[in-house]
Amino acid sequence: LNAPDKQVPGNRDDPGKFTQKKIDLIDINANSFTTVSFRDLFDSLVSTGFLEMVTTKDLGKAEMLARRNRPGIAAYHISFKGILQGTNLVSNLRVMLDAIENAYGTPVDVEFTANFDSKGGYRLNLLQCRPFQVRMDAREITPIDGTNTGVPFLHTQGPIIGPSMSSHPGVLIMVRPKVFGRLAPRQRFAIARAIGKITHHPEISSRTIMILGPGRWGTSTVSLGIPVTFAEIQNVSIIGEIAEMHDGLIPDVSLGTHFFNDLVEMNMIYFAVYPGKKGYMLDVAPLEAMENQVSRYLQGDSLVENAIIVLEFMNDENVRIAGVNKKEHRKDPRAKYILGIFMDTLKQEGRCYLLRR
Known part of the structure; x- marks a missing residue:
């Protein structure tokens, strides 16, 4: 609700490429739940006056289709622009959430329905309300030692969600x-x-793990991120999402919404980084130059070895956890650098460094 006008990312040639294409509905005639395509509903939306409420028309694409004598339906994509900008639904939802939060004394997650008529009138029904678990332990922290002499490879100005952190992850x-x-x-x-x-x-599994990847961790839409389950990353302490996929798509990050309650309960920290955006930086070259340890854990899988980098860092605490002989660990190539991470939730600022031992 803080950015109701934000749209699903697409590209210049087709801004609606990754928008919703199917609709779940109740078929009154068949007395059943069903899923239909936007194209199949188009004529009904036109005849009932709902088309402008739920779609956006790409004027440039409409002109191109007209010149080619092709159906104009392809110029429309679902955006709910008329509802979000032409009615007071958003402001009423904010009022409703504020009232419930004040009553519960904590932020809430809700499920609701909104039934509209063709003139923009609607009935809003609250179906379910779940209080969020919130840890009130945000505090100012001191940056890790050596950040002035380390090799920076990541800088973010948020969003950062979770407990502030200044530490040395092992993986x-x-x-x-x-x-x-x-x-x-x-x-x-x-x-x-x-x-x-x-x-x-x-x-x-017993070490402090940081994961970093493109798009959304935990998404069910593989075009928008990495479709892990929470069980697969429950041992992770730091989750980073990169708003970068390929030239045709800059994925919208998740803000940890796929498993927000799990993040809070497990005391994880989440952050996002937007490469190329002012105030953000991601330089993977120092990471690429290090020895990839992925083959130690997944042998013989060229696809995985090409797509995943696993880096281990043997500072004193990680040596103890990993059970490595202290006298020998400095000869280990994994002991050449220490990974430093500094995430300040209050200031919404985070940095990651490679610190030479």
């Missing part, structure tokens, strides 16, 4: 955005399963 798992963006849906599911195997590997 960084990154999905390469450009590689992932070229994969077929079946291959993307394979990457998600591989992430789960890595995070649950006995040599990794």
Whole structure:
């Protein structure tokens, strides 16, 4: 509700490419639930006067279709622009949520229905209300030692959700955005399963793990991110989403909404980074230059080895957890650098560094 005009990301040639294409509805004549395509409902939307309320018309595309004598339906995509901008639904929802939050004393998650007539009038029904678990332990923190001399590879100005953190994770798992963006849906599911195997590997699962990947972690729409289940990443402490996939799509990040309550309960921290946007930075070159440890945990899978980077860091605490001999660990290539992460929830500022030992 803080950005009701924000649209699903597309591209210049087809702004509606990734918008909703099907609608779940109750078929009164058949007395059943069913799913129909937007195209099948188009004539009904026109005849009932609802078309402008739920769609946006691409004027440039409409002119092109007219010149080619093609049906104009392809110029429309579902956006609910008329409802979001032409009615007071958004403001009423804000009032409703504020009232419930004040009564519960905590933010809430709700389910509702809104039944509209063709003139913009509507009836709003609250169906379900669930209080969010919120940890009130936000505090100012001190940046990690050595950040002035480290190699920075990530800077974010939010969103950052969860407890502030200044620490040295033992494992960084990154999905390469450009590689992932070229994969077929079946291959993307394979990457998600591989992430789960890595995070649950006995040599990794007990350590502080950071994951970084393109688009949404936990999405069910593989075109928008990495379709892991929460069970596959429940051992992770830091979740980072990169608003980058490929040239045709800049995915909208999730803000952790897929498993918000789980993030809070497990005391995880979530952040997003927007490469190329002012105040943000992501430089994967230092990570690419390090020795990828993925083959230690998933052998013989060239797809996974190409798409996933696993980096391990053997500072003193990680040496203890991993059970490595202290006298020998400095000879280990994993001990060359320490990963430093600083995430300040209050100031909405985060940085990640490679710190040379």
